[in-house]
Every structure is written in C-alpha cells, then in structure tokens.
Amino acid sequence: MSARLDIIAASAGHADHTVLHDINIAVQPGEFVCLVGPNGAGKSTLLKLAAGILPAREGDVHLGGQDVSAMSARERARHMAWLAQERSAAWAMRGVDIVALGRFAHEGRPYERLPQAARERVNEAITRCGASTFAHRPVDTLSGGEKARIHLARTLASGAPLLLLDEPLNALDPRHQLDVMALLQAEAGRGTAIVLALHDLAMARRHAARVIVLDQGRVVADGPPATALNPIILADVFAVQAAADGGYAPA
C-alpha cells in the first residue's frame, strides 16, 4: 500500500464541539508537510483524524485509497505512526522498550525479545535520534527533551511509510530541533510521507516544502512556505508580521 493520504471533506471533533470543518488535504509519499496554526486551530485533532484515532464525523480519510475507519488498529499502525503531543509513560520502563513499542503492530514484544532485524531497526532509530546514551535508562529519569527523542525514535522504528508527528520539537534545545528537522527531511527523502504540527513559523518556512495553515478548524492556506505564510495570512491568522531580523513581531 502506498503512503498516499487523502482527507476528503472531513469534519471531526468532540462530543459537543466540532473542531475541524470541511478539511481537504492530500499528502503524497515522500512529501514533507508542516502544519501550523494558532493555539486551538485543530492541528492535533487533524493529526488524530488522519491517524484514525478520532473518527471523521463527515467525509472520509483514505490511506493508499483505503478507508482508515474500515481498517483495524494494527493495520493502520503498520502504515502510519502517530506521535502524540503528550509523551507520558505510566511505568518506569526503559527507553529501548518504549522505542520497541513502535514495532507493536509487527512484533509487540519488549526490546530483548524482538527478532534480530526488528531490534536493529530499533537501534538504528535510537542512534538517528541521538538517544543512544540514555536509551537504556528508565524513562522517568529522563529530561523532557530526552523523552521527546525516545518517542520520536519510536515512530521511526515503526518503519511506517507515513509519519504523523504532533509537535516533535517540543522540549528540544535549538541544536536538537535542527537535528530533528534534518533527520525528518532525510526520512522524507527516502520516500516517507511526513506531516508534522509546528509552532515555530520560522522553522516551518525554512525546512518545509509545503505548509498547511489551519485557523479555527479550517485550512486557510496550503502551499510552498512563501505563499502559504504570506503577510496577509500572518496578520489575519497569527496576528504577527515578519520582522527585519528574520523573526516575527506583533502585527
């Protein structure tokens, strides 16, 4: 199955509150898409909708042409990996066992009992995320940024052709933010489709080939960063303007 993601005329939300309205998005294999929008715009909800965690109220979500709501959780997880914004683990498990959970849809075992090939994937993901030095420590002893890298490694270890990442740069220091963006770009270069929610507009502008702007549950811009993050969108949606130093100032 290809990693092509189609969200067609979809709306979604919680019991008494519709968060997303009439969303139409198509993502091709190998595309690197940044999802931006002010707080409460519906970025997390959109990722959950795409991941099949939250059902569409209207419209459809297709993965490789197949309806995700008709797929089992395991089937979905084999084709896409979702990184939640909240990265808690209930128990003092080791980092490697958390990353091994990324293989759940394939193996579902702790690190030591994974088959050789799967364990190598886990090790490789840990190395690529720069988590080797602390991966064998219990996660409750890790810093926020270290936890973030463990969980990112988990999504990479899955080997899924579509990654849906909710604020993967949260809690990371500037250097690690850049490293992760470079890593994800390289991953997209291998043909993995990546959709990530971001707050940092400068980061989105610099690294993404395509930016989707969400506002109040609707897609208000979708295209290359220069067009999607134009002065009108910046002022209307984010209430900021581009500043002379390359950053943003209140509009």
Next chain:
Amino acid sequence: MTALKPNLAMAACAALSLLAALAPANGWADLVSLWQPGADGELARILVLEIRLPRILAAFGVGAALGLAGAALQGLLRNPLADPGVLGVSGASALGAVIAVYFNLAAFSIWAMPGLAIAMALGTTVLLYTLGASSVSTTRLILVGVGLSSLAGALMALLMNLAPNPFSLSDLVNWLLGSVSNRSWADIGFAAPFWLAGLVLVLLAAPGLRALSLGEEAALGLGADVSRTRLLVIIGSALLTGASVAVAGIIGFVGIVAPHVVRPFVRHDPGDLLLPSALLAGTVLVLADTAVRVLPFAMEMKLGVTAALIGAPAFVWIAARARGMGQ
C-alpha cells in the same frame, strides 16, 4: 510471550513454599509415612492429602488469582495502587457472597454463591472503569473504590445486624475475615475453572497492557486493540477475584504488594509482570497461611488478618512513594 527468567525463579519459590507448607506440623514424618501401609499410613494420607494439601492449594490459588488480578488492573488503569481490595471489587464480591449465604440461595443452586460473588466483582469493575475512563485522575479512581468498599462493608454490616441467629452471624464474620482453613478439594474444584479462565483471559491481554503504558490513544495509535484488552482484563480480573472471594473471603493487599515487588525484575513491563506476580502472591499466601497454622496462638489467626497486617503498611509505603509512577 513473557520473560523466562523471573518466571522460572518465581515458580521455583512457589514449588519450595508448597513443599515446605506440606511438612511443618510434625516435621517431615507425615510425608515419609505417606507411603507406609496400614493405619499409620492411612492417617498420614488423610491428614496430608485430604486436609493439608487442599488448604495449601487454596491459599496458593487465592494468592495467585489476587496477584494476577492486581497486576492486570494496574496495567489497565496505569496505576500501581489498583487492586481488587482497594478498588472495592473484593468488597462488592463478598457482599454478593454474603447475600447468597444470608438468603440461603445455595438451596437453589450450588453455583449461587460463587456466581453472585463473580457477578458483583464484574459489575464493580465495569462501574470503576466507566467512572475512571472519563478522567485520568488516579486519585479519583481510588476514592471511588474506597467509597464502594465502604458501601459494600455497610451493607454487609446491615445483613449481619439482621442475622437471625448468633451462629449464622459468627459464620459470616469468620468467613469475611478471610481464611482457607478447612477448605476441601470440592472448594478448589469449584474455583479452579474460574481461576483458569481468568488466567487465560488476563494473559491474552499482556501485549495490549504493554501498549497501554503510553496511554489509551497512544496504544490505539501503536495498533493495539484497546477495547479488547479492556474487556479481557475486566472479565478476567472479575473471575479471578470473585472465585477467590468465594473460596476464602476478603484477603487484601497481596494484589498490590506482589506486583510492586516483581516490577523492577521485569523492567517495569506490564505484560511480563503478570505471571511472576501471580506466582509471588501465591507463594506469599502459602507462607502466610503456614505461619498462621503453626504459630502457637490459642485461636488460629485469620489469613485475611495476617495479610492485612503485612500488606496494609506496605500499601501505605507504596502510596507515599508513588509520586514518579502513575500519571
């Protein structure tokens, strides 16, 4: 699917404790005379095989079932303090059994008492889950459990107040304190199918519990069938708890203490935790029951009382240190 080493170690401990428990009253003499022909051997055979062995196996089965139910509920609720006793499942189950005894429902069917005990355990677990699922607050869940426990206790007290004669009252009290003395092969045969079914259901949930470590939505994203896992644990732990309460009354805390001790040895993996917790909890109850049996008190101490005397302080200690765990 579970780690071999902790299981083998715990199985060895369990086997040793069972063997040790068979012997102590008259040293090993009873066991040796098992194979003697004639009256001496016959007496030993009755003593060991008909009285002592069923009691020991009842203690082991009850302990293992409660340890397994505790470990599974902790995994499902992502809370190290979840346990059939603390959550009020044991209390409600005992209430079911007391109702069956009080209204003499056993006259209609021998399955009335264990059936009602299991049904009440099931109802309480479902209730707890629906209340707890809407919020992740573990405090709230424990408080609801405390409330349910108190309610079940009050209703049992009410039935005792109304007990028609002092004999049935003392029967009820004795049973409620938790004990495996005078349990027969029939009692074990009664509980065993429920224990086995509970064991199978809970072990099937092991991989799902592993994924649930990251929370319900994340587990779903990982590809776990969360509602199946939930159902397996709820029904499995209710069968385990209900059958145990029907055999031995209320025996608390072993379901918290055993998984807590085992956890570091299985890398805190909620799936690998299940079987060793069951084995350890069974071993602990066998040893505790052997202690109450051989300790020279004028009245034999109740197993439930002993378990609470050891387990309640351990519970307080775990709760006080539980900051880093749970949510």
